Amino acid sequence: MIGPLRKTSSGPRRVALAGITAMLAALVAACGTDYFEIPIETPIQPKLDVSPFQRVLVIGFVAGGTDDVDANQETVRLLRSQLRTKSSLKVIDADIIPLIDVARDQSQGSSEESNGPRSEGGAPPRASNGNGGGDRTIQGLSLPANIKDEKDLEPYERLFANTAYWKRIGEEFQNPLIVTGTVLFTNRSTSGFVQRDQETFDSLGRRRVMPMRTYMERKGFILRPKFVFIDGRTGATMYSESYREEILYNAQQNTPALSSYFELMDRLVPNFLSALSSQKIRGTRVLLK
């Protein structure tokens, strides 16, 4: 037998629930949120005091590694263009010095003029100090003809300690801050197991991401620059910093060496700039109540 429907208490309960929800919403609205994301810009002071200099001369690098990229030319061009836009120093446009040749000339103890930079319209500066010798040369050291790795590069580093040579260059360009160093851009290939996330779908169509170890052959490049900052007034090294960046691609991928070089340099340029100009690093932080 079907009797009359019993009156349930769901009506008042629903009203009570709605009231509680409304009260909670009002409470949340009154209290507001307890955290706020805020963009910040952190100013970073330069590592070097460049106030005594008005001008900067990126003179050249001892470069080696792959022949696909002229790392000396490209590094000088890139750093000069970055300094033009992101530094208060005036960038000197001078011919790029093939520092390898300079080092070799010094190594041979040549008293003749080396392949120095040519000022805007002038003669190349001497490798020697021009007053009867006295430069600390890198005589007696065998310099490898081809620089393929760091070991080959090592003997060339003495060039940066030759204060008389750098002082001479400084005089030639009215005592600028001199930027030089070494750049090694080498091929790298590796093979082995690599962990990658692989997307799978089960029988119910649910997506799952599983870490999978797969054997891969990869190739890419390693960039190892060392930036040396020299005081053009004294020829002494003020500061130097070395970096290492690496990029690897699937072996089937054909990425030009030059684009890899720029990709790797892109990572390093902020570090280079932070040595001589103040930078602002943008980020986001969370303020709390």
Place this chain on the structure above:
Amino acid sequence: MNTPVIALVASAAVLAAIPASADAKKDAKSQVEFGISVAQRGLWREAIYRWEKATQIDPTYAAAYNDLAIGYEHEGQLDKARKAYEKALELDPNNSQVRQNYELFKEINDRTAQKDK
């Protein structure tokens, strides 16, 4: 005979201290909130002043130290920022937001301190 009197005085002192402490916390919170509102408008020095005040009023207020650290970071006062972050984490070690802020700060700070690698 003196014992009940002492107990009474002590109780009264405790009762009086509770609202005072609650007032201080409320005051510190309002300083922090004001600091946030001015920081959002770009007035970072005023914000720092407010957050410093909040930490003086309530030295156990982790959020005030966190905000102060962010203010110092924005002004490039990295040593002060580090100390403030560390204090915030000391007071509230499980706060993931403070920890995240601190990690981001450290990344920048370590980079600036980086010399020859």
